[in-house]
Amino acid sequence: MKQIELTQGMFALVDNDVFEELSRYKWYARKGGHTFYAMRSVYLGGGQANRKNKTVLMHRVIIGALKGQHVDHRNGDGLYNLRCNIRANFTISSMA
Template identity: 40%
Template sequence: MAEIKLSQGKFAIVDDGDFEYLSQFRWHVTDHGYACRKNSSKNVYMHRELMGFPKGLQIDHINGNGLDNRRSNLRVVTAHENRKNSGIRSDNVSGYKGVSWDRKNSKWKVGITVSSKWIHLGRFESLTDAAKAYNDGAIKYNGEYARLNVIKEEESA
């Protein structure tokens, strides 16, 4: 594993075998958290530089870290598969994917979107139980593409 220096004091992680080739370019980090370089007037993303440009497909960072460009962390996916591995929404207040507060019932409400349809997974008193319920649903509906909640220690005790 090697690191390539980016703008803003950040680094991209790459395999040792890719370091020499990638380090010949000047890379920066984008607002969306990806390593990128300029080629004439267009952006070239590091993960696409490594995995190619498959027509109609995308490159997914399995662990959700757009700066981790080790080949073991990259996979070619459809847009639909890539959405399954999306991170937590910026307007989320629970701290967990798929979990929101239901004011009417004073419980944590859990749901997941599958093929553009929202599926209700239940309501829970405990935030931890709600986060675990989302994880169960994500595994059931998203399989290998599921992005699971990491349960915080103080809540699982």
């Protein structure tokens, strides 16, 4: 287990095998509900007036979550990003 430094004097805990890849980026801590989450912004393009960014959550990156897939932390700590603490559910709605 290793620590990735975030903003606000916080850090996220991650598994050793993903540390190198994740530590290449600048991550920040942001409050979400009752906990903090590690996230970063990805530049999507556009000029200065039309700049487009996308927010990426660290725990979703770690497990390769799909769009629409619900992901949460078993212990409720959004900065405890070990795989054993991240769970994903995919609800498929049937169309009749």
